[in-house]
Amino acid sequence: MEHLLSIKDLHASINGKEILKGFSLDMKAGEVHAIMGPNGSGKSTLSKVLAGREEYEVTSGTVIYKGENLLEMSPEERAHQGIFMAFQYPVELPGVNNTYFMQASLNAIRKARGEPELNSLNFMKLVRTKLKALEMDENLLKRSVNTGFSGGEMKRNEILQMTLLEPTLSILDETDSGLDIDALKMVSKGVNSLRSPERSMLVITHYQRLLDYIQPDYVHVLSGGRIIRSGDKSLALELEEKGYGWLQQEAAA
Amino acid sequence: MDAAEQQLAELAKAGYEAGFVSNIESETVPPGLDESVIRYISARKNEPEFMLEWRLEAYQKWLAMEEPDWAHLKYTKIDYQSISYFSAPKSAADAPKSLDEVDPELLRVYEKLGIPLEEQKMLAGVAVDAVFDSVSVATTFRKQLAEAGVIFCSISEAMREHPELIKKYLGTVVPQTDNFFAALNAAVFTDGTFVYIPENTRCPMELSTYFRINERNTGQFERTLIIADKGSYVSYLEGCTAPQRDENQLHAAVVELIALEDAYIKYSTVQNWYPGDENGKGGIYNFVTKRGVCAGDRSRISWTQVETGSSITWKYPSCVLKGDDSIGEFYSVAVTRGAQQADTGTKMFHIGKNTTSTIVSKGISADRGQNAYRGLVRMNKGAENGRNHTQCDSLLIGDKCGAHTFPYIEVANPTAKVEHEATTSKIGEDQLFYCRQRGLSEEDAVSMIVNGFCKEVFNELPMEFAVEARKLLAISLEGAVG
Numbered sequence: 001m002e003h004l005l006s007i008k009d010l011h012a013s014i015n016g017k018e019i020l021k022g023f024s025l026d027m028k029a030g031e032v033h034a035i036m037g038p039n040g041s042g043k044s045t046l047s048k049v050l051a052g053r054e055e056y057e058v059t060s061g062t063v064i065y066k067g068e069n070l071l072e073m074s075p076e077e078r079a080h081q082g083i084f085m086a087f088q089y090p091v092e093l094p095g096v097n098n099t100y101f102m103q104a105s106l107n108a109i110r111k112a113r114g115e116p117e118l119n120s121l122n123f124m125k126l127v128r129t130k131l132k133a134l135e136m137d138e139n140l141l142k143r144s145v146n147t148g149f150s151g152g153e154m155k156r157n158e159i160l161q162m163t164l165l166e167p168t169l170s171i172l173d174e175t176d177s178g179l180d181i182d183a184l185k186m187v188s189k190g191v192n193s194l195r196s197p198e199r200s201m202l203v204i205t206h207y208q209r210l211l212d213y214i215q216p217d218y219v220h221v222l223s224g225g226r227i228i229r230s231g232d233k234s235l236a237l238e239l240e241e242k243g244y245g246w247l248q249q250e251a252a253a
Numbered sequence: 254m255d256a257a258e259q260q261l262a263e264l265a266k267a268g269y270e271a272g273f274v275s276n277i278e279s280e281t282v283p284p285g286l287d288e289s290v291i292r293y294i295s296a297r298k299n300e301p302e303f304m305l306e307w308r309l310e311a312y313q314k315w316l317a318m319e320e321p322d323w324a325h326l327k328y329t330k331i332d333y334q335s336i337s338y339f340s341a342p343k344s345a346a347d348a349p350k351s352l353d354e355v356d357p358e359l360l361r362v363y364e365k366l367g368i369p370l371e372e373q374k375m376l377a378g379v380a381v382d383a384v385f386d387s388v389s390v391a392t393t394f395r396k397q398l399a400e401a402g403v404i405f406c407s408i409s410e411a412m413r414e415h416p417e418l419i420k421k422y423l424g425t426v427v428p429q430t431d432n433f434f435a436a437l438n439a440a441v442f443t444d445g446t447f448v449y450i451p452e453n454t455r456c457p458m459e460l461s462t463y464f465r466i467n468e469r470n471t472g473q474f475e476r477t478l479i480i481a482d483k484g485s486y487v488s489y490l491e492g493c494t495a496p497q498r499d500e501n502q503l504h505a506a507v508v509e510l511i512a513l514e515d516a517y518i519k520y521s522t523v524q525n526w527y528p529g530d531e532n533g534k535g536g537i538y539n540f541v542t543k544r545g546v547c548a549g550d551r552s553r554i555s556w557t558q559v560e561t562g563s564s565i566t567w568k569y570p571s572c573v574l575k576g577d578d579s580i581g582e583f584y585s586v587a588v589t590r591g592a593q594q595a596d597t598g599t600k601m602f603h604i605g606k607n608t609t610s611t612i613v614s615k616g617i618s619a620d621r622g623q624n625a626y627r628g629l630v631r632m633n634k635g636a637e638n639g640r641n642h643t644q645c646d647s648l649l650i651g652d653k654c655g656a657h658t659f660p661y662i663e664v665a666n667p668t669a670k671v672e673h674e675a676t677t678s679k680i681g682e683d684q685l686f687y688c689r690q691r692g693l694s695e696e697d698a699v700s701m702i703v704n705g706f707c708k709e710v711f712n713e714l715p716m717e718f719a720v721e722a723r724k725l726l727a728i729s730l731e732g733a734v735g
């Protein structure tokens with residue numbers, strides 16, 4: 001089967017500093033891959049490069065998504081093509097109504113795909129059902145995007161957007177960090193509800209606990225800007241026990 | 254022939270000799286300003302004698318005044334002798350014959366704003382002879398207003414029909430000699446609006462210059478006078494979101510508002526004069542004096558403005574809070590980009606007891622735009638328990654533009670409280686990226702962020718105006734990023 005996403009020997013830098021140093025990864029449709037790795041190893045850099053953040057310079061390597069050169073697409077084109085990134089640090093948009101933002105987002109994507117836009121009434125119906133599934137407070141719909149949201153509320157809001165947009169490739173950057181146990185279950189439920197043979201997910205996390213809820217097909221360890229070990233779910237358990245040191249030593253040897 | 258007509262005939266004759274151009278379609282006084290021009294204007298308008306005297310007095314004082322240079326603005330000095338002070342109606346000869354002759358850029362903007370074709374023609378100054386739908390609409394409106402006892406007419410008409418009101422109120426809020434531009438306006442104003450709302454009357458509709466069909470051409474020197482009698486309410490809309498071109502570079506308008514006991518005047522402006530090309534060439538200089546007096550107890554005046562046009566904006570809508578428990582409000586969005594410059598803000602004079610004022614100013618600068626907020630809050634000695642809250646936010650797009658804040662606070666009463674908050678922020682790359690990751694184009698993202706920034710001000714605008722203002726803002730900032 002053809003790969004949904006194929007990253008080959010990717011090098012990327014910011015402000016002249018190389019962060020990704022030969023990163024390679026292949027993902028098939030329907031697969032869930034977890035990426036773990038020490039702080040500063042380049043996990044968020046990877047997600048932002050995939051989402052098209054222009055600050056990062058890709059110096060070499062290729063990224064093919066749905067058979068096309070992803071690196072040539074603007075961030076919004078990538079979104080239209082079904083790439084969604086849940087931010088490690090979601091951004092505040094003061095004065096921009098959360099519901100309005102989500103509706104504009106969904107409609108921008110639908111429009112780009114030649115699908116009819118949803119009117120406010122239908123959108124509200126849709127968002128309410130998704131909101132309920134995540135057991136989120138309805139007041140968050142009336143507030144400004146992420147403005148004054150608690151850490152956990154922001155993360156849930158990201159997942160709310162994800163369930164609305166139903167992306168083909170979801171990149172979750174530490175969505176579990178800062179969530180209490182109940183919220184973690186809720187978020188995982190939301191994410192799992194989207195699992196299907198067409199959709200893939202790249203789940204970045206520090207904690208194997210999340211992987212109890214969102215069962216990955218593969219676990220990769222990112223260190224120094226590239227993958228130093230790949231395995232199945234048991235690798236996460238091993239990491240929890242032993243940390244990253246032994247792998248890094250092996251990689252250096 | 255009455256005295257005025259006779260004077261007019263004489264002047265016309267004298268004018269002809271002095272080089273007045275006159276034909277059926279247009280009458281334009283040659284450039285230059287002296288007493289004879291003022292006499293001519295007054296006579297042409299059929300004004301009562303006291304008006305002529307009032308104008309001449311203003312002119313004499315203006316001659317002795319200096320053009321102010323304290324504002325944070327740079328422009329080549331205006332040559333007042335090169336301006337023609339009377340032109341009515343506009344010559345149809347040099348007006349575009351059809352929309353084909355109009356700047357396509359302007360048409361593109363009209364299109365985006367969804368302005369009907371007939372109206373596009375009017376805005377672009379195309380000579381039209383067809384009767385607009387709006388004329389009949391306006392007539393219906395006038396009837397309703399008359400039933401409510403509301404007077405809504407051109408200021409010239411008011412001088413003829415309601416001289417007692419003019420005599421009583423004109424120049425009482427903005428005196429002839431208030432400032433250089435106000436004095437010039439007092440001497441030569443040719444157009445404007447007059448509104449009177451009788452006691453305990455709620456004006457049955459929002460009044461808009463748009464429906465003032467008489468003397469439709471917006472003058473270079475407009476003068477507006479609004480009087481809300483005891484317990485009355487009026488919402489007045491000025492301007493239009495479509496960019497308006499005008500051959501006259503200098504605009505020096507005066508607006509006076511008077512709110513008597515328990516009256517409430519809400520004055521909303523959307524200003525979108527031609528800003529000039531990218532170097533500001535050909536843009537309008539907008540020097541406006543707007544002031545309202547809350548004369549009666551518990552009266553309230555609220556200014557809301559969205560300023561996106563003009564090459565230069567110099568404007569400080571103010572409130573004089575005389576009545577006890579009176580309220581003054583100022584909500585403003587000012588956008589500058591290209592070579593645009595704006596020096597705008599407000600003045601709140603607290604005179605009566607328990608007076609309250611609120612100032613919310615949002616300045617947005619892009620490209621090389623320069624945006625200054627200048628505000629004065631004065632608590633007089635008698636302003637027991639006076640309260641002011643000022644919030645002044647600046648948003649920068651790019652790094653060649655500038656925002657400047659000049660707050661002046663004078664407190665002479667120890668029980669008064671003045672609060673001032675100011676913030677400056679940049680549209681962050683993070684914000685733009687977040688929006689684009691969610692599928693929005695960069696342009697839509699900017700417009701969304703900017704509209705969010707301006708929300709508190711837009712909330713104050715009447716619904717329809719707010720919708721238009723949002724669209725306008727988006728269009729004004731097109732291509733500002735990247």
Ligand SMILES: Nc1ncnc2c1ncn2[C@@H]1O[C@H](COP(=O)(O)OP(=O)(O)OP(=O)(O)O)[C@@H](O)[C@H]1O
Pocket residue numbers: 014015017019037038039040041042043044045046088
């Ligand atoms: N704008 C920048 N300028 C310089 N260095 C940067 C910049 N952005 C990121 N970096 C550096 O790149 C490296 C990788 O950062 P990244 O955020 O990708 O790490 P991470 O794996 O997501 O870490 P964490 O687990 O803490 O989230 C870090 O050393 C970081 O300091």
Ligand SMILES: [Mg+2]
Pocket residue numbers: 043044045088173174
């Ligand atoms: Mg990170």
